[in-house]
Amino acid sequence: MSGQEEHRFNINNITNAKPCVVITSTAHDFSTYDFVRIMDVNGRMPIPRGMDQIDGGKFRIIVIDTTNFSLQDPITFEDIDSTNFTPYVTGGNVNLIEKTFVYEA
Numbered sequence: 001m002s003g004q005e006e007h008r009f010n011i012n013n014i015t016n017a018k019p020c021v022v023i024t025s026t027a028h029d030f031s032t033y034d035f036v037r038i039m040d041v042n043g044r045m046p047i048p049r050g051m052d053q054i055d056g057g058k059f060r061i062i063v064i065d066t067t068n069f070s071l072q073d074p075i076t077f078e079d080i081d082s083t084n085f086t087p088y089v090t091g092g093n094v095n096l097i098e099k100t101f102v103y104e105a
Contacts, residue, residue: 016084017082027066
């Protein structure tokens with residue numbers, strides 16, 4: 001196999017808290033200090049999903065357990081404070097941003 005391995009997980013919930021915690025619907029395989037992108041959790045979807053403020057954003061994560069991780073700013077590494085963000089409703093996914101690529105001839 002060559003290229004990137006897929007590391008995408010469906011989101012089950014996102015907290016309005018500091019730090020902002022993302023809960024995946026199944027066990028993820030992320031590690032602390034990985035970088036991820038949150039996708040499809042915005043009001044432009046056919047069904048509003050909340051959390052517009054983080055949709056499409058890149059974040060560093062701190063793994064809490066197999067289905068929970070908190071979000072940090074990717075530059076300052078400060079915890080994301082989502083207490084005043086639009087509440088999460090439904091849907092969305094989180095994707096690992098690959099740091100390395102494997103190419104095979």
